[in-house]
Amino acid sequence: MADIKKLEKELWEAADNLRANSKLTSQQYCMPVLGLIFLRYAWGRFKTVDAQIKESRAHATGRQVPIEAADYTKRGAMFLPEEARYDYLLNLPENETNIGKRVNDAMTALERQNPQLAGVLPRTYTDLGSDLLRETLRIFNNPALDEDGDDIIGRIYEYFLGKFAPAVASDDGVFFTPKSLVRMIMNVIEPSHGTMLDPACGSGGMFVSASDYIREHGGNPIESMTFYGQEKVEYNAKLCLMNMAVHGMNGKIKSGDEANTFYSDAHSLDGSCDFVAANPPFNVDKVKSEDAIAAGRMPLGVSGINKKGEFSNGNYLWINYFYSYLNKTGRAGFVMASSATDSSGKDRGLRETLVKTGHVDTMLYVGNNFFYTKSLPCTLWFFDKGKPEELRDKVLFIDVQNYHTVIDTTHNEWSPWQLKNLSAIVWLYRGQTEKYSELLDEYCAEIRDASEAIDDEDAKKALASVTSLGDFPAAHEALASFIEKRKEQVKKTVDAAKPRERKLLRESLAEEISQLEERLTVIDEVLWLTEKFGAGTYADVPGLCKIATQEEIEEKNWSLTPGAHVGVPPQEDDGVDFHERMGEIHVELKQLQAESNELMDTISRNFEEFGL
Structure with missing residues (x-):
């Protein structure tokens, strides 16, 4: 990468x-x-x-065209x-x-x-x-x-725009959506055919990811899907067209005043879309209510009009639009400010109307530090107008604020395996157990492949023989043990080397250890998944996921906040008595303070001896 x-x-x-x-x-x-x-x-x-x-x-036979x-x-x-x-x-x-x-x-x-x-x-x-x-x-x-595999152009574009055109960047808000969030949206809505709309398309990352998803699943997006976008800022619309072209895609993108989604359905797609995917600007105010209402696409109703005749917050306008654009079997996935899941006033009535349609599919709380330029938390919303009847009364809630990979102090993301695990929860909720089984097979193959990089016979055997659920713990133990032994060997090798060779040798061997630890992380992820869902049986997991009925959502005052439904995970007992340990820490602190005082006295005497 x-x-x-x-x-x-x-x-x-x-x-x-x-x-x-x-x-x-x-x-x-x-x-x-x-x-x-x-x-x-x-x-x-x-x-x-x-x-x-x-x-x-070169490998083809017959006449070359x-x-x-x-x-x-x-x-x-x-x-x-x-x-x-x-x-x-x-x-x-x-x-x-x-x-x-x-x-x-x-x-x-x-x-x-x-x-x-x-x-x-x-x-x-x-x-x-x-x-x-x-x-x-x-x-x-x-x-x-x-x-x-990434929307590199969109990411660099946002960075550059923030550097040399901050006025444009700040006016547009967050238009680059991190790859983790975009890919999670695709994994849940599963684009395959027909019409896809992003009415706040920015640099086009949703379209690029949808195209990648279709190709990975054996399709050809050029033949099977038509992409439509609306983008108010012309800079972004140009970048979207460039981004799509470089990925071999065509798109119908409109920009400028005619593409302001609050006031225009620029492509006349209301009720026609197979898929909608978007990351709209959050908490937009000063939207003219008369013009927005005249533009339609508000099947859930309206809320939040102030004395000036403006919508003071545009979040539920976007939610209305995403729902309204879908056809009778359409799916939508979008990023939204977390406050929208539990906002009060008339918003609550809109949520009640939405839940009672039976089309809210999944709500996934993300947490902080996923956005590139902002640290705000968000929630991924998913609608499915084609939900099977047995799921119409249910909504899957997932809270993964503590499940991610830390990239640095201000940036989190989901690794590819974490994305697969989160998708697996959705599969089990939908009864797609065959996909879960295929994922376990994929884990097994990945772990067996890892055995090729190991020269310890016991560890190699433990990894090479992984074929089923019960083999994962032993493979983890064997690889973790091998890594610790290898670290000791690396230390001895570096210490024995000539001083001028140590840095280069240390860097080389550190890369080897890093790769081994990455392979261990794969086993960590499959253990995370199988400890909760075994061979493929969905179960509510406190603090992680819950399938709630409409009646249960009503009991929560129509809140769609995942945390309100999944609860908190049970606190693990670490076997340490709190009061006893605090006493020990107090004794340790007093001892360290005494040592510090003695050291300061020694330093002072040394200064005096030097006449300072």
Whole structure:
């Protein structure tokens, strides 16, 4: 995986150099810089897919047909004409005096190849100067941009926008949705066909993730799904189109005043969508109630109109829209401020109406520090108008504020295995036990593969023989024991090395230990899952999940806050007597204080002896 923060820093330094050595304003150099990153990322995806196509052709038999642009889009990449390939620009002759024109020509060629990009890509590169542009092209040739699977462009775009156009960024709110949240939404709504709408589409991360999900499950999103987006901020809409194009996708994106979702159903999709996915701006105020009501899409009713004739909080407008856009079997998944699950006043009546439809599927509380630029908690809401009859009276509540991977002090995310585990809870609630069994098989295969990296016979045997539920604890114990032994061996090896060799050796061996610990984490995750649900039987888990009936939700005053339903987990007894331990700590503190006083006296005497 790319070190995204390191990548951002490196790319920003290049962009800042461009700003400092040009006469452009922030607004003027924003899109040219992002256009170069787009071009580099597009080339990385093109190279990968080009190699795949040529490899498959090498093994094919029979008559070879020419490679076409459609062959690239089927695999999630954009075909690049030769003059638009990053290496072509990077390797222009040293005596080339007008690199800006060559980059402009590359953008023109891309728009000609991809009509959905018409008028989107920047063509102001002749303003930058050849020397500066050549250096920027070189710095942006970062191999991390060859990586697949994340909305890297959206993430970098938000970082850049916050750096050199803070007024635009703050006006838009949080438009980049972390990959963990986006992927969790896809795992629950399971996009496969038809129409998908994101009425607050930002940089298009929902569409990219939906496309990835469909491909991973054997489909072709180009053939099976149509993507529609609305985005008020034109900067973001352009980025969305660029983002989709680089992933081999087409989308119908509208921006500007006509795309303000509060006042417009820009694509006339009310009641027509198979899937809705979004991360709308939270707690928006000053929405004109008369215009919003006239625009319709409020089947749950309205609430929160103040004396000025404005909605003082737009959260339930969004909730109305997401529900209204769905067709008779449609599914929606969206991010929402956690306050919306239990807000009072007329909102409570709207929630009651919503719950009584039987279409609230799952409510998942996330907790703090998942967003890239903000630390606020949020909740993922899921609607399903096609719920089976036996689930119409029920809602699955999940609270995972304490289940995540800490990336740093301000950033949490779900690992791929944690995402699978959370999805497994939903599968069991829906009765999809075969998916749960397939996940256990996947865990078994992953653990067996890990045995190849171990040279301890006992540990290797314990991991290589994992085939069922009962093998996980023994595999965990064997691998944990091996890691501790390996750490001791590493320490001895480093200590015995020559001083000048120790740093390099320590780094090399630390990487080995890190990889082993990652493999141990996989077993930790399957133990987390199976300790709660065994071979695949759903059960309410205090503090984690509960299936609540409408009657139980009514008893909670129509609250949809997961914590109000799942309760708190039972406190584990660590076997330590609190009062006894506090007494011991008090004695230890007194002893440390005495030692500290004695040390200070010694230091003072030493200073006196030196005449200080």
